[in-house]
Amino acid sequence: MLQEFVKTVTEFAQGHMELLLPMILLIAFLECLAFVSIIAPATVLFTALGAVAGAGGIGLVPLALTATIGSVAGYWVSYWLGLWLGPSLLERWPLKRRPDLVKKTHDFFERWGALGILLSHFWGQIRPLAPLVAGIVRMSPVPFHIANLIGSLGWSFGVFYAAGTVGGWLN
Numbered sequence: 656m657l658q659e660f661v662k663t664v665t666e667f668a669q670g671h672m673e674l675l676l677p678m679i680l681l682i683a684f685l686e687c688l689a690f691v692s693i694i695a696p697a698t699v700l701f702t703a704l705g706a707v708a709g710a711g712g713i714g715l716v717p718l719a720l721t722a723t724i725g726s727v728a729g730y731w732v733s734y735w736l737g738l739w740l741g742p743s744l745l746e747r748w749p750l751k752r753r754p755d756l757v758k759k760t761h762d763f764f765e766r767w768g769a770l771g772i773l774l775s776h777f778w779g780q781i782r783p784l785a786p787l788v789a790g791i792v793r794m795s796p797v798p799f800h801i802a803n804l805i806g807s808l809g810w811s812f813g814v815f816y817a818a819g820t821v822g823g824w825l826n
Contacts, residue, residue, distance in 0.1 A: 661700060665706075665707060668704055672707075672713075676717065678704065679704060679725065680721050680725040681725065682697050682700050682704075682722075683722040683723070683724070684725035684728050684732075685697070685729065686725075686729065687725070687729025688732055688733055688783070689736060689783050689784060689786065690749060690783060698779075705718060705815050715812070715815055719815045719816075720811070722810075722811035723808050723810075723811040726807035730772075730785075731803065733786035734794075734796075734799060737791040737792075738793065750784075756784065757784065757788070760775075760785055761788050764794075765792075768794075769794070769798035771802075772789060772802035772803055773802040776809065777813070786799075
């Protein structure tokens, strides 16, 4: 099923190159948005779309910067939701069903603070919850946004650089 989905998205992107960057923006946003990232297979899609972009003459920098914007926005919305809804989120689905993951994310965040926000971009298991928890515990916005921007840049460039490297090996 995932393979068919990736194939469909890839074929659509090949037929609509003008929509490739907006697609990457949306996928990165969803990948970094609390709860939604569970169903957004960004790494697989970025690998496939990176190959499409390369074949279409679009380089690493535009892809990574577009993904960075989406990632920053996804974290920002999740952080804002945590600020807005507060600890009551912990008593709602789906967080109520995964107290172990919430605790792991909270402990990670408490230990590392703003650095934890940066690092969470690279750890898929806590990526969807780190900005939400930061909002719930009312992390100061300036360190949050600085760490989010740096983490988003690193994650985006890393994902697309790795996809390009793998694609080069396959060719």
